[in-house]
Amino acid sequence: MSTATSAFPLATPGAGRLRRLSTFLWRHSRLFTLLLLLPPLLWLGIVYLGSLLALLAHSFFRLDSFTGQIVYEFTLATWYELLSQPANLDIIRRTAGMAAAVTLACGLIGFPIAYYAARFSTPRGKALFYLGVMLPLWSSYLVRVYAWKLILAKEGVISWAAERTGTSWLLDALLSLPVVGGPSLSISYIGMFLVFTYIWLPYMILPTQAALERVPPSLLEAAADCGARPRQTFRYVVLPLAFPGIVAGSIFTFSLTLGDYIIPYIIGTSKLFLGQAVYIHQGTAGNVPLAAAFSVVPIVIMAVYLAVARRLGAFDAL
Amino acid sequence: MEGAVTVGVAAPSPSIRGRRAAMAEPAVRFLGVHRHFGEVRAVDGVDLEIAPGEFFSMLGPSGSGKTTCLRLIAGFEEPDAGEIHLLGRPMRGVPPYERRVNTVFQDYALFPHMNVLDNVGFGLRVKRVPRAERIRKAEAALALVKLAGLEDRRPAQLSGGQRQRVALARALVNEPEVLLLDEPLGALDLKLRQEMQSELKGLQRELGITFVYVTHDQEEALGMSDRVAVFNRGRIEQIGTPPEIYEHPRTAFVAGFVGISNIVDAEAAVRFTGERRPFSLRPERILLDPPAGAVDIETRGRITDIQYHGASTRLRLVLSDGLELVVERPNTEGTDGALAPGREIRLGWRRDAMRPLRETGR
Numbered sequence: 001m002s003t004a005t006s007a008f009p010l011a012t013p014g015a016g017r018l019r020r021l022s023t024f025l026w027r028h029s030r031l032f033t034l035l036l037l038l039p040p041l042l043w044l045g046i047v048y049l050g051s052l053l054a055l056l057a058h059s060f061f062r063l064d065s066f067t068g069q070i071v072y073e074f075t076l077a078t079w080y081e082l083l084s085q086p087a088n089l090d091i092i093r094r095t096a097g098m099a100a101a102v103t104l105a106c107g108l109i110g111f112p113i114a115y116y117a118a119r120f121s122t123p124r125g126k127a128l129f130y131l132g133v134m135l136p137l138w139s140s141y142l143v144r145v146y147a148w149k150l151i152l153a154k155e156g157v158i159s160w161a162a163e164r165t166g167t168s169w170l171l172d173a174l175l176s177l178p179v180v181g182g183p184s185l186s187i188s189y190i191g192m193f194l195v196f197t198y199i200w201l202p203y204m205i206l207p208t209q210a211a212l213e214r215v216p217p218s219l220l221e222a223a224a225d226c227g228a229r230p231r232q233t234f235r236y237v238v239l240p241l242a243f244p245g246i247v248a249g250s251i252f253t254f255s256l257t258l259g260d261y262i263i264p265y266i267i268g269t270s271k272l273f274l275g276q277a278v279y280i281h282q283g284t285a286g287n288v289p290l291a292a293a294f295s296v297v298p299i300v301i302m303a304v305y306l307a308v309a310r311r312l313g314a315f316d317a318l
Numbered sequence: 319m320e321g322a323v324t325v326g327v328a329a330p331s332p333s334i335r336g337r338r339a340a341m342a343e344p345a346v347r348f349l350g351v352h353r354h355f356g357e358v359r360a361v362d363g364v365d366l367e368i369a370p371g372e373f374f375s376m377l378g379p380s381g382s383g384k385t386t387c388l389r390l391i392a393g394f395e396e397p398d399a400g401e402i403h404l405l406g407r408p409m410r411g412v413p414p415y416e417r418r419v420n421t422v423f424q425d426y427a428l429f430p431h432m433n434v435l436d437n438v439g440f441g442l443r444v445k446r447v448p449r450a451e452r453i454r455k456a457e458a459a460l461a462l463v464k465l466a467g468l469e470d471r472r473p474a475q476l477s478g479g480q481r482q483r484v485a486l487a488r489a490l491v492n493e494p495e496v497l498l499l500d501e502p503l504g505a506l507d508l509k510l511r512q513e514m515q516s517e518l519k520g521l522q523r524e525l526g527i528t529f530v531y532v533t534h535d536q537e538e539a540l541g542m543s544d545r546v547a548v549f550n551r552g553r554i555e556q557i558g559t560p561p562e563i564y565e566h567p568r569t570a571f572v573a574g575f576v577g578i579s580n581i582v583d584a585e586a587a588v589r590f591t592g593e594r595r596p597f598s599l600r601p602e603r604i605l606l607d608p609p610a611g612a613v614d615i616e617t618r619g620r621i622t623d624i625q626y627h628g629a630s631t632r633l634r635l636v637l638s639d640g641l642e643l644v645v646e647r648p649n650t651e652g653t654d655g656a657l658a659p660g661r662e663i664r665l666g667w668r669r670d671a672m673r674p675l676r677e678t679g680r
Binding site: 241 | 420488489
């Protein structure tokens with residue numbers, strides 16, 4: 001029995017088994033990789049995708065309006081209910097419109113900041129930049145939204161400042177605009193738009209900055225060397241190379257706005273947004289199938305959005 | 319004869335430059351150019367003139383200021399003092415995109431999101447050259463660098479040598495007055511590098527464009543250039559044709575950086591030249607066991623080390639007074655078993671092999 005191991009007098013039988021195991025794993029490295037990846041894969045597969053699929057499946061069931069019970073048989077009735085009622089379509093349109101506006105604003109504000117940080121700032125300046133962008137993310141989302149509620153309120157600092165500077169007429173004109181206006185900034189789409197833009201801006205800046213950071217300075221010199229004016233260098237070199245980052249940021253701002261239900265609830269009118277609709281149907285009305293159908297809508301919108309971005313060549317430079 | 323060779327003259331001799339030398343204005347002229355980065359004097363008072371159609375190399379170790387000089391010509395840097403003229407026009411305040419020079423970058427700097435054709439056509443695109451003409455010229459440039467057929471590839475799908483050629487085509491398509499090359503062959507392997515060297519030289523002759531070539535590889539500089547400027551610590555140590563630079567180094571730095579040299583200090587020099595002045599002695603000019611009359615100076619030394627290099631053998635010898643010399647001996651008759659460390663041997667050289675050096679003093 002011991003003759004087999006006698007060639008390795010230092011190896012105890014136990015250590016020999018361990019050694020054989022590690023040798024086996026070394027030779028079968030794919031198996032080893034699989035073993036290491038199994039737990040996170042299970043988590044991703046069951047908890048993430050599984051729950052998502054369960055949700056999807058629910059949208060193909062329906063709620064029995066008499067008993068309030070879910071009828072577990074395949075039907076398109078829920079989808080028909082979602083898409084046939086003008087009020088529901090309004091919710092979808094309103095939310096997508098807000099998400100698009102917020103994304104655009106975040107892009108326009110975020111890009112110059114990201115560009116400056118990536119191109120011109122010193123290491124110290126860059127540290128300050130990260131701190132400045134991330135700092136708001138460290139405090140509670142609710143606290144920040146309520147802070148904005150106070151800022152935007154009729155008695156808030158903006159109204160006060162407008163009064164003091166004699167620009168109340170401007171604020172009133174803004175608020176008297178149809179659809180986007182309202183009795184005060186804190187109860188209007190303008191206010192909601194401001195808060196959304198504030199809250200999601202970091203998610204636009206960081207990926208954009210990362211993409212710009214990866215553009216080697218020599219490419220900009222090469223463009224100038226070939227005769228490109230700064231505007232042309234920006235148009236043909238910087239923007240295309242930063243585009244994947246901008247798209248990544250816009251995916252964040254767009255989908256986060258699509259799904260949010262707290263900001264429309266705290267700052268906004270009585271008109272519902274997607275997240276609120278899901279919340280109300282799921283919680284208050286107990287209509288899980290309709291809530292599920294509602295929550296599939298942002299997923300579909302995002303899929304279309306990504307397909308368009310792909311067509312535009314957003315991922316060509318990856 | 320050799321005494322007649324003038325060393326380090328800025329103005330090129332017309333015979334080398336050919337017909338374009340008749341033109342009055344040099345392609346590139348530096349007048350007392352300084353460029354400092356904080357405490358670092360990257361370029362510390364450089365004067366030079368490069369003739370139209372000349373293949374001019376800037377040779378030096380890293381940090382010697384040669385690349386900064388190239389960037390000053392391209393317009394990526396502005397001199398802190400002094401003037402740069404291109405074809406007689408002062409360049410102060412002229413941005414890179416308004417200079418008729420193009421650069422082949424060390425890292426190639428190809429646009430990763432464009433295919434080869436668009437990369438090469440970029441300069442024409444930003445100058446609003448019509449599409450058909452742009453494509454025709456870009457294809458011609460690609461043919462010139464022997465890359466026809468790869469128009470649709472992305473830079474990531476090319477080998478290092480192919481990227482190098484795309485970078486070259488992208489610069490040449492703009493028909494520059496001066497082509498700037500920043501260690502363009504540095505990343506290539508030896509065989510490819512040698513191939514590209516002769517191709518570049520051929521291209522330059524064919525197109526008649528002024529080439530300014532930055533390199534730290536002295537063999538490259540000697541083999542390709544009409545003239546070489548040797549840089550050290552932001553200054554030019556010597557400008558001259560490759561034979562002038564190699565055979566008549568003026569300073570110990572040039573003698574040591576370009577090829578191998580035995581630099582004999584003033585103290586030891588007295589014994590050989592009768593003069594208290596350091597000199598340089600190339601290892602291949604020292605003969606072992608010289609036949610009578612072949613050398614002017616003869617002495618004895620002991621072999622301390624032997625390195626076999628294939629085409630030649632390099633020996634280290636120590637003379638009786640402690641002076642160490644490196645000797646390069648061509649292996650014309652196969653390896654000589656008689657050479658072994660510890661052996662005493664006769665050696666000698668001709669008087670004109672000793673090149674007096676300027677006292678280094680800054």
